[in-house]
Amino acid sequence: MLSPASAATVRASLPAVGAAIGDITPIFYDRMFAARPDLLRDLFNRGNQANGSQRQALAGSIAAFATALLEHPDERPDALLARIAHKHVSVGITPDQYPIVHEHLFAAIVQVLGEAVTPEVAAAWDEVYWLMANALIAIEARLYEEAGVEPGKQWxxxxxxxxxxxxxxxxxxxxxxxxxxxxxxxxxxxxxxxxxxxxxxxxxxxxxxxxxxxxxxxxxxxxxxxxxxxxxxxxxxxxxxxxxSPPFGDVSLSEGDGPVLLASAGIGATPIVGMLSQLVADGSERRVITVHGDADEFAHAFRTDLNHYTAKLDSAESHVWYEKPVGEWPAERTGYVDLSRLDIPAGTTAYLCGPLPFLRSVRTQLITAGVRPADVHYEVFGPDLWLAQD
The missing domain is CATH 2.40.30.10 (Translation factors)
Incomplete structure (x- = not known):
């Protein structure tokens, strides 16, 4: 996708840009919000800006996209783009906002890297940006159309x-x-x-x-x-x-008859309960394993729903861990989620939702148990920091 000349330049400059992007993104956001304060008031989440999570997510997505272009030049990183695009349409991002981001992002890059940003480096990273931006614009246009709303008019x-x-x-x-x-x-x-x-x-x-x-x-x-x-x-x-807004999100329960594992922690139980309710409504005969981790019984939201839906599925089982249970609870269910005791069948597709440490731990356990990495899907509330921390 990248031109050969730009690919060589991006490959050579990626370590420097990657190392500096933590400095670049705060300057970028400060410049952009100074010029367009309406974006912070009406579009970007102020809390995520204040704690830095949105900035980390941007840094991770840019670095991941550039790396994907270099490692797989004939493939578009659709999974990465889809996750971003769904978030964008849910808040009303429109094509005219991409040049605004471009202007202030590249000004921040020049401010941080100075003379290292030669015309060749600037042109190469400009190509990366517009490859990503134009791909997102196209995906977002399709998502808006499928939802039956005009871009930016999703409310x-x-x-x-x-x-x-x-x-x-x-x-x-x-x-x-x-x-x-x-x-x-x-x-x-x-x-x-x-x-x-x-x-x-x-x-x-x-x-x-x-x-x-x-x-x-x-x-x-x-x-x-x-x-x-x-x-x-x-x-x-x-x-x-x-x-x-209309419902969006790239992580959703797939159709089929293969086994499913649904794992959550804390408020991450919300989409898992939604998936369980759909399985019940469909009269599904799939084997279903639900896994949940929480602080204690009283912090566990949807505990009654979890038991209710699991009981209605003939081939479903539920496993819950509490860090510090208030009442009596089997010893093997005290502490953090541990999948080593479970029989996870071949061909399992897993869906995870919860805090990032939980997602990382459970994903590792699933892969160790033989689940294919491609069959492990995750949702994280707020900016996706998984890529930013890899």
Whole structure:
């Protein structure tokens, strides 16, 4: 995909750019938000900017894309691009915003690397950027079309039908469209974006995995964590309205009859419960293994749903670990998730959701148990830092 001259230049300069990208991205974001403060107020999550996670994710994605172009010149890294594209359309990224990013990103690169950015280096990395940007623009256009919305106009008004607690810090919201149009199509494991107006007038966005869509409504759970989630917990009641995107997400339960392992930790149980509910609705006969890790019984959201859905599937089994169980619990289920005791059948497809350390640990255990790396799919809430930490 890269021209031969640019490939050679990127290969030679990648170590320097990769080493400096942690310095480049803060300058880039500071420049961009100074020029376009509306982007931070209405598009980018301020919490993720403040803690640096969004910047780490950008650094990881750029380095990963450039590396993929060099290592597999005849292949497009579709998995990486799809994950980014789904996140982009869920918050309303549009093609006209890519030149804005380009302008401030390359100004930051020059500011950090100085004379090392020769015309040849600048041209090569410009090629990398536009290969990635144009691929994302094309994928995002298709996703917008499939969702039946114009680019950047993904918001629809929903009314909160009800809300109820799952645990002390997790609340489920049931929302239904204000208009008479049908619910958007969704796949088990996908998420919606929710936009709220905060006290200072900023419109902030957060994604929440769907845990089901009963009675013509969408259902998602919110853990009290961050500006948007705290606002939903404290300010939004039944009868209020919310701006909600169509469901997006590249990690969803695939069709088929092979065995499935669903592993979660903490609030990562949300999409897993959505997948389980779909398996029950389909009357699935697949072998299903569910795995969950949590602090204790009282922190475990959807514990009742997990037991309910597992009992309805003839070939399903559930395994739960609590770090510090409050009541009596078998010794082998105390501590962190340990898959070595489980019989994981050949041909298993695994879906993981939870904090990054959990994802890394369970993925390693699954591969050790013989699951193909290509069959391990993961979802992480917030910016995807997996690539940034590799």
């Amino acid at each position: 629809r008004t929903y009314r909160v039908v009800s809300r109820f607690p799952e645990t002390d810090d997790v609340t489920t919201f049931l929302v239904r469209p204000e208009d008479s149009d049908p619910l958007p199509a969704s796949k088990p494991g996908q998420y919606v974006s929710v936009q709220v107006e905060l006290a200072d007038g900023a419109h902030q966005i957060r994604q929440y995995s769907l845990s089901g869509h009963p009675d013509g409504a969408l259902q998602f759970a919110v853990k009290r964590d961050g500006e948007v989630s705290t606002f939903l917990h404290d300010k939004v009641a039944a009868g209020d309205t919310l701006r909600v």
